[in-house]
Amino acid sequence: MSALLETRSLARNFGAVTAAADIDVTINAGEIVGVIGSNGAGKTTFINMVTGYLAPSSGEILFKGKSIVGKNPRQVMRAGICRSFQVAQLFPELTVLDNVLIAYGIMKHKILPLMSPLATKANIQQAEQLLEEYGITSYMAETVVTLPQGVRKLLDIALAMLRKPEILLLDEPTSGVAIDDKFDLMDTVMRAVRKSGAAVLFVEHDMEVIARYSTRLIAFYDGRVLADGAVSDVMNDEKVKELVTGHHLDIDYEQEVQHA
Numbered sequence: 001m002s003a004l005l006e007t008r009s010l011a012r013n014f015g016a017v018t019a020a021a022d023i024d025v026t027i028n029a030g031e032i033v034g035v036i037g038s039n040g041a042g043k044t045t046f047i048n049m050v051t052g053y054l055a056p057s058s059g060e061i062l063f064k065g066k067s068i069v070g071k072n073p074r075q076v077m078r079a080g081i082c083r084s085f086q087v088a089q090l091f092p093e094l095t096v097l098d099n100v101l102i103a104y105g106i107m108k109h110k111i112l113p114l115m116s117p118l119a120t121k122a123n124i125q126q127a128e129q130l131l132e133e134y135g136i137t138s139y140m141a142e143t144v145v146t147l148p149q150g151v152r153k154l155l156d157i158a159l160a161m162l163r164k165p166e167i168l169l170l171d172e173p174t175s176g177v178a179i180d181d182k183f184d185l186m187d188t189v190m191r192a193v194r195k196s197g198a199a200v201l202f203v204e205h206d207m208e209v210i211a212r213y214s215t216r217l218i219a220f221y222d223g224r225v226l227a228d229g230a231v232s233d234v235m236n237d238e239k240v241k242e243l244v245t246g247h248h249l250d251i252d253y254e255q256e257v258q259h260a
């Protein structure tokens with residue numbers, strides 16, 4: 001079976017700073033790949049390169065066997081790779097409904113159709129369905145700026161899922177979300193992901209979230225892949241413990257994964 005996404009010797013420098021070096025990562029259909037790494041390890045740089053927001057200095061990115069290096073973010077998105085951001089990319093002064101309608105408008109017409117109305121009955125119905133799937137219908141009339149962080153994150157991810165991507169890349173989906181709400185948010189996202197069949201790569205600092213939802217784990221350190229494999233193997237890797245997670249954690253990763 002050929003990989004859905006494959007990077008080969010992917011690298012990116014910013015002047016003298018090596019943000020990514022020699023990154024060989026493969027994602028297969030249906031995988032839920034967690035990514036960990038301390039601040040500055042290169043996780044966002046990796047996502048930015050794969051989604052066309054940042055040009056690699058060298059290396060290759062293959063999606064279903066074809067190079068996507070040089071494609072812009074919109075082309076990558078249309079090809080089937082969508083993403084969310086550490087800080088949700090939404091129109092903060094507009095309502096949740098308006099944000100969804102604009103996303104639909106851009107998706108259907110490629111550019112925002114200024115002359116044709118977005119708020120048609122059919123579009124609103126579709127938007128309501130989407131918001132219902134993510135459990136945020138009650139926020140429909142609220143402006144984004146007033147939303148709790150978890151709802152913003154869900155909305156951002158819901159909009160990324162609109163295009164029915166084959167791969168969804170999530171950059172810290174639970175950052176800034178209250179501890180009690182993290183699992184609810186991830187349960188909602190994973191339910192939608194399972195329904196769509198998309199593969200997921202998600203960057204996450206919360207090890208309990210990683211342990212519960214990942215089917216595989218990659219640890220980044222200093223712009224490189226330090227370890228890649230089964231969650232329990234990576235978490236028990238001595239280098240990962242020393243350089244990424246520290247020795248203090250006491251989570252039974254086997255148990256967590258089995259019960260996710």
Ligand SMILES: Nc1ncnc2c1ncn2[C@@H]1O[C@H](COP(=O)(O)OP(=O)(O)OP(=O)(O)O)[C@@H](O)[C@H]1O
Pocket residue numbers: 014017018019037038039040041042043044045046
């Ligand atoms: N636009 C940029 N210009 C200069 N240096 C950058 C730029 N973007 C990232 N870097 C540097 O590249 C390295 C990797 O950064 P990156 O944001 O990918 O790390 P990260 O693992 O996502 O960190 P965090 O967990 O803090 O988000 C860091 O040293 C960072 O300072």
